[in-house]
Structure formats: C-alpha cells, structure tokens
Amino acid sequence: MPAMNFVDQLLRAERAHHSLLCVGLDPEPSRFPGEWKGDPSRIYDFCAAIVDATRDLVIAYKPQIAYFAAHSAEPQLERLMAYIRAVAPEVPVILDAKRGDIGSTAEQYAKEAFVRYGADAVTLSPFMGFDSVEPYLRYPDKGAILLCRTSNAGGSDLQNQRLADVDGQPRVYEHLARLAQTHWNTNGQLGLVVGATFPDEIARVRDLAPTVPLLIPGVGAQGGDAKATVKAGYRAQGGRITGLVVVNSSRAILYASDGDDFAQAARRAAQTARDELNAARA
Numbered sequence: 001m002p003a004m005n006f007v008d009q010l011l012r013a014e015r016a017h018h019s020l021l022c023v024g025l026d027p028e029p030s031r032f033p034g035e036w037k038g039d040p041s042r043i044y045d046f047c048a049a050i051v052d053a054t055r056d057l058v059i060a061y062k063p064q065i066a067y068f069a070a071h072s073a074e075p076q077l078e079r080l081m082a083y084i085r086a087v088a089p090e091v092p093v094i095l096d097a098k099r100g101d102i103g104s105t106a107e108q109y110a111k112e113a114f115v116r117y118g119a120d121a122v123t124l125s126p127f128m129g130f131d132s133v134e135p136y137l138r139y140p141d142k143g144a145i146l147l148c149r150t151s152n153a154g155g156s157d158l159q160n161q162r163l164a165d166v167d168g169q170p171r172v173y174e175h176l177a178r179l180a181q182t183h184w185n186t187n188g189q190l191g192l193v194v195g196a197t198f199p200d201e202i203a204r205v206r207d208l209a210p211t212v213p214l215l216i217p218g219v220g221a222q223g224g225d226a227k228a229t230v231k232a233g234y235r236a237q238g239g240r241i242t243g244l245v246v247v248n249s250s251r252a253i254l255y256a257s258d259g260d261d262f263a264q265a266a267r268r269a270a271q272t273a274r275d276e277l278n279a280a281r282a
C-alpha cells in the first residue's frame with residue numbers, strides 16, 4: 001500500500017480527532033514534576049506521559065529538537081518518535097528543527113529528520129533559497145514547513161522588509177508565501193510557519209497561499225489569540241477543509257501543572273485549547 005502523504009495525514013488526524021491542536025513537545029527538565037525535576041534522563045518518560053494523555057485530542061505533535069539535543073538526549077527522541085508511531089499511528093509528527101543549509105548538507109539533515117527520526121514533516125528556514133529546500137522535497141510524502149512570518153517580535157527585522165524599498169512591493173514573507181503556493185511546492189507537501197501573535201499576517205499569508213497548511217505557534221505561553229488565529233487562517237467550503245491550520249501550543253500544555261497530576265492537567269489544557277479552536281471555526 002502506498003504511504004499516505006503528510007497533508008493527507010493531517011486531514012485524516014483532523015477528522016479522527018476533530019482537532020486543529022498540535023501539542024509541542026519542548027521538554028525542559030527543570031520544569032518536570034516531583035522526583036523527575038532536573039533529571040534529563042526522564043525526557044522520554046515525561047513526553048510519553050504527555051502523549052498518552054493527549055493522543056486522542058491532537059492533529060499533530062511537534063517535538064522541538066533543541067530540547068533533546070541540549071541534553072544529548074537524541075536517543076530519547078528516537079525512542080519517543082517510535083512510541084508515537086506505535087500508540088498514535090494516525091497522528092503525524094512534525095520535527096521542529098528549523099534547518100537551512102546548502103544542498104549537500106541539506107541532504108543529510110533530510111535523512112536525519114525523515115530516516116533517523118521517522119518524522120512526517122520538518123520545519124526549515126528558507127533563508128538560503130530553493131536549493132536548500134529541494135533535498136527535502138525529494139521525499140514525495142514528507143512535509144517541509146518553511147518559516148514565513150514567525151511569532152517572535154524580531155521576526156519583523158527581515159520578514160517584514162519589502163523586497164525593494166518601495167511601497168507596494170511585497171514583503172519578504174509575502175514573497176515566500178507565494179513561492180510556497182506555486183513554484184517551490186514541487187511535491188505538494190510544503191507548509192508555512194506563521195505566528196499566532198500576528199493574525200493580520202496570517203490572513204495575508206492565507207490570501208497568498210490559499211491551500212498550503214499553516215503551522216501556527218504562539219497561542220498559550222506567547223499570548224496569541226486562538227479565535228483570531230483560526231478566523232485568519234482556517235478555510236472550509238461545503239464541509240471540506242481548503243485551508244488547514246495546525247495550531248501549536250507547548251508550554252501551556254506541558255506545564256499546566258508541576259505536580260504529579262501533570263499529565264491529567266495537560267489533558268485538561270489540551271481539551272480546552274482544542275475546544276476553543278473548534279469554536280472559532282463556526
């Protein structure tokens with residue numbers, strides 16, 4: 001049976017769990033509960049408990065590789081990826097690595113994401129241009145999600161600049177949104193990262209890239225508005241989703257409680273976030 005591609009995996013998970021919520025797996029040992037506090041050898045256990053508590057509520061998981069690499073915990077990430085595939089095979093996993101390098105090195109990063117970790121998609125910085133993205137597109141079913149209009153304030157420094165210093169010229173992030181909808185999307189599996197902290201820009205990206213899935217971090221701990229996010233980026237017609245949003249929340253869910261009830265608290269926080277996102281679809 002041919003493998004299901006990333007976009008279809010997202011749509012299937014959305015249907016199965018009626019959810020636009022992506023839980024971000026950003027394990028920070030200093031915030032672990034009880035006896036696990038400060039112990040990096042518990043990264044896998046902590047994340048697996050979060051997965052067990054939330055797996056019927058999500059459209060995707062997004063492990064951020066830095067939280068593993070900083071503790072030499074890549075083997076725990078490998079184990080976690082295998083665990084998610086085993087217990088939640090219907091949930092795609094986006095490896096948040098924000099890679100970006102020349103083609104020969106990008107080939108190695110693509111192998112790391114898709115072969116070593118078995119990720120369904122990876123986040124990339126498009127700053128080095130199409131030849132730095134192309135090696136990922138050679139994997140026909142895998143997703144590549146390009147940073148477009150990021151959630152941090154400093155994202156404006158470059159992404160909001162106009163291509164020529166003339167009013168009316170597109171901004172860098174607008175140009176990228178157009179490319180992702182058209183020429184660059186050679187396997188049909190590109191996505192764009194747009195921050196929930198900038199709902200007007202989400203709407204602009206959606207206009208320029210009407211069918212590209214948007215990964216939207218910035219609700220929860222960064223204060224982005226869930227309702228405004230969905231209104232700006234989600235599109236459906238006649239019961240069919242035409243513009244999908246995958247809305248990430250990490251710390252607000254992982255650390256909803258610092259006690260032994262952390263997993264139950266994460267579940268409650270995920271339920272609340274999922275319901276809030278769904279209410280905004282109406």
Ligand SMILES: O=c1ccn([C@@H]2O[C@H](COP(=O)(O)O)[C@@H](O)[C@H]2O)c(=O)[nH]1
Binds near residue numbers: 024
């Ligand atoms: O523009 C961006 C791109 C990526 N991120 C990542 O998303 C999560 C957000 O975590 P919260 O705890 O929900 O704030 C984190 O992994 C970032 O590296 C982003 O925030 N903004």
